[in-house]
Amino acid sequence: MKKTIMLLTAVFLLAVARLAAADKWTGLSKYDSQNATLVAARNMGNRVVFMGNSITELWLSVDPGFFAAHSNFINRGISGQTTYQMLVRFRSDVVNLQPKVVVILGGTNDIAENAGLVYNENRTLGNIVTMVELARLHKIKPIVCSVPPCASYYWSKTATGIQLKILRLNERLAAYCKQQGLPFVDYYTPLVKGADNALNPDYTKDGVHPNLAGYKVMEPIILKAVSKYVK
Known part of the structure; x- marks a missing residue:
């Protein structure tokens, strides 16, 4: 016994x-407690969820004024996450909140081979496409964002060919959005600098994450895209 x-x-x-x-x-x-509060609150029909990784999560702390000025913007970024992880929580952090718009920014951690996952471009693209399809199924307007430039990941010992992988993924995301008639937000072009296709040093401290100046470049770009659906 x-x-x-x-x-x-x-x-x-x-x-x-x-x-x-x-x-x-x-x-x-x-985000369980915050999500529960939002689900219980009155939905004004203008919610915008920013779904992503550390680039999205840090946005809130680096430039809190941006989100304070747009109280309908909901940050659902989690540092280090791949698109596989984002897809798993898409229902709880996006669909259940019934937003008008979801801004999807992911893929750089896939290329960095986070969570021990070998990078597979088709699967990463497929994860983002599935998030788009889930959003559309639930009448949520999806906005797909390009992966920002990066020449190296300071934490990754396995990632190779980073710049080319980012370019190829962005090209395929842009082509998919064009074919589907979806908005594609290009953060890459205004943030890149140099022959090594790195994140402009003026816009970053670590070569991966935007600093305040970097987010200030991104903000008018996403606001323009969001304004087509939410005033």
Whole structure:
């Protein structure tokens, strides 16, 4: 009997550990309380969800005034996430909030091979396409953004051919949006500089994430795209 109890306890603890690891990987619970508040609140029909990785998440802390000036903008970025992880939480962090618009910015961490995932361009494109399809199915206007320029990822030891991969993914995203009649926001062109296609050093401290000046370049671009659907 004692051995049985010990075995059941071990199985339970293993299950809990696996659930905790899965939650950490997906980030599903990160915005639970904020999402619950929004779901319960009156929806004015003008919500805009910014779905992304650290480039989106840090936007809120680097330039809080941007989101303060647009109270209908909802930041749902999670640092380090790939499009695989974004796709898993798309329902809880986007669909359930019933926004008018979703701004999708992802892919750079796929290329960086975060979470131990070898980069596969077709799958990354497919993840973004699936997010677009989910949004359209629920009558949410999707806006797809280009991956910002980057010459190297300071944390990645496996990523290679970064600049070419970013260019190719952006080309395919732009082509898909054109074919589907969807807005495509080009952050890449105004942020890139140099023969190595790096993020302009004036707009970054680490070569990957925009600084305040970088976000100030991005903001009028996304505002123009969003204004077509939300006034």
